[in-house]
């Protein structure tokens with residue numbers, strides 16, 4: 001069952017009924033000011049950091065779901081009737097309803113008793129405000145007298161305190177209303193000097209800033225007293241719960257339309273004022289911005305800029321293939337989701353509360369694979385920020401704070417796979433840009449001044465980190481966990497208190513080993529060899545190759561279980577992910593990563609591992625993490641078995657890992673299989689079973705319940721997941737096969753054999769490549785003939801022009817000389 005449809009012309013997903021199985025959201029904002037908005041206008045906004053600079057309040061896990069949000073109430077004065085043009089929160093049945101989630105904006109249109117409304121929400125580029133453009137149109141033959149009430153509920157900035165520390169925060173809320181603008185200034189006294197404002201383009205017929213005055217005591221958002229009675233109270237909040245509400249009165253003649261603009265913004269006093277005039281908010285600058293952005297002509301121009309911004313980002317890779325879902329994902333939705341993960345890592349979504357996590361070291365390094373082609377300069381900075389949270393040991397803080405960019409002490413380090421992802425992201429950056437100068441950039445350790453070393457030293461230390469931590473079978477020690485945060489195999493080597501103290505970067509007494517990290521290490525060492533081959537910053541390429549070979553050999557000896565790769569050895573040297581195990585006999589992760597790294601390619605064991613995945617783990621809803629799921633708690637395995645069977649890390653279809661199998665299948669030239677897996681989890685391919693899948697059909701979710709779960713096929717945790725970046729890599733680089741390499745652009749398709757042709761436009765190192773692939777013989781892979789501008793090419797690597805190639809001897813690009 002569908003709840004909407006894709007519009008390819010406008011690049012929108014159009015939701016045609018409001019009661020979607022879960023709230024289907026979109027993100028607003030491109031850089032510093034962000035918001036989440038659902039198809040019924042639920043959601044919240046924040047400036048940079050969703051924990052410490054939360055602008056509006058939101059109630060997770062509450063009922064009714066997905067409240068509050070960016071609300072407009074409309075009241076017909078004569079009929080004394082009111083409704084929400086966004087359906088929530090009043091939920092009166094609308095005569096028509098449509099929500100269009102587009103790139104960087106959401107537009108909700110509806111009709112009720114002859115009044116059409118259209119509300120467009122967006123954040124202008126480089127601004128710290130959001131605009132709501134409300135257009136009302138009277139379709140009736142008689143005039144209609146209306147009262148329009150807006151509502152936002154302010155968060156008292158620190159989102160965690162806001163939902164826990166009521167003895168304090170019922171006292172702190174402060175607002176000011178001046179010249180028709182509501183200022184929310186809680187906390188300004190402590191020289192924090194940031195504030196929010198809410199403004200409106202129309203003369204005010206009234207306002208409210210006290211939630212209780214607006215809603216009425218014991219009332220909810222669905223029927224505020226002020227709206228029911230049509231009478232704003234002009235209330236000023238003192239403590240309790242500050243809100244922002246305006247009342248506008250208009251009369252619309254038959255067929256008349258009117259636009260009203262609301263602005264919600266964030267402002268800070270300039271740095272010097274923070275100290276010279278503590279406690280005074282600088283309204284004059286905010287005022288200027290408000291004047292400027294209340295103007296519809298300005299907003300028209302901004303909306304156009306926004307369109308061009310997304311157009312430019314997406315234009316780096318565009319396709320026309322025989323498959324609708326591929327076209328939708330590659331041209332629009334997959335890069336869009338990748339940018340959301342760039343902006344927010346795993347911090348704020350409907351499933352991430354914005355207070356739990358910062359920017360993940362592992363996560364953001366992987367996310368980079370999906371956005372580096374769109375925002376290479378910002379990707380460069382992200383790499384440097386991440387590397388600055390690395391430790392001298394080569395390990396890394398697992399997360400950093402988006403506001404201060406400092407490593408999170410509480411979560412600490414000890415996830416032994418972390419350093420490998422830095423090597424993989426730097427390799428991806430180099431292949432995309434050819435900018436080897438990044439390797440020379442001085443970067444500190446643990447954000448500590450004076451500890452700078454060039455980035456290439458950080459990479460060396462990352463690799464060494466693994467070599468310094470090999471276990472009894474010569475495989476990498478897992479530490480607290482590897483990619484699977486919940487596979488905690490060293491629980492028994494520690495007291496219960498110690499097992500939660502991961503900030504100490506040491507592995508004393510820990511013996512559990514990870515086969516996934518063996519594979520990652522091999523991939524990373526091979527990337528190091530390639531980088532070393534192309535520039536002089538790293539050592540001898542041969543030495544990295546040797547490390548890779550040794551790890552491969554040892555893994556094949558110690559971690560091949562007969563038909564697939566083992567997952568790990570636990571603290572007692574027992575096998576994890578083996579035929580011998582009672583539960584969790586086979587895991588997808590090592591089959592993907594080890595075969596991608598080239599293990600078992602020559603002797604057929606890689607193919608065998610992939611076939612085992614198909615036999616034991618592949619379902620119609622995607623490939624499960626392991627089988628059988630754990631039915632009881634296994635203290636020797638840790639958190640993984642705390643989840644019920646089929647959910648999350650305990651045997652769900654953990655979508656992030658599926659593209660590893662797609663990539664490996666493509667590497668082994670099995671295009672039909674690779675594509676078959678692609679389609680099983682591809683969101684638009686699941687659109688028609690939205691009642692089962694439940695989350696948005698335009699973005700990936702982290703998990704889909706596995707076959708051991710009663711809700712098999714149900715997705716959760718959409719938007720902020722490494723699934724976006726890895727599927728991008730799988731489809732664009734391995735299935736369509738257009739792959740950036742150090743020396744040029746590889747064209748190496750491995751497609752479903754029934755495709756006759758496809759076309760790609762790829763921007764790469766300053767040139768635009770228009771690539772047409774023809775497949776008259778209906779094969780999956782192999783290139784018979786390749787021509788470029790009419791000339792035939794011997795190899796399928798399109799070399800980049802000389803001046804875009806890094807020159808080892810010059811230590812720069814020839815064009816920079």
Ligand code: BGC
Pocket residue numbers: 485486639648649
């Ligand atoms: C996992 C969760 C887990 C959490 C804490 C996350 O990465 O997805 O399932 O509960 O880590 O260990």
Ligand code: IFM
Pocket residue numbers: 346360362363482483484485486649
């Ligand atoms: O690898 C992790 C990721 O860092 C956060 N989400 C869950 C994944 C698997 O545990």
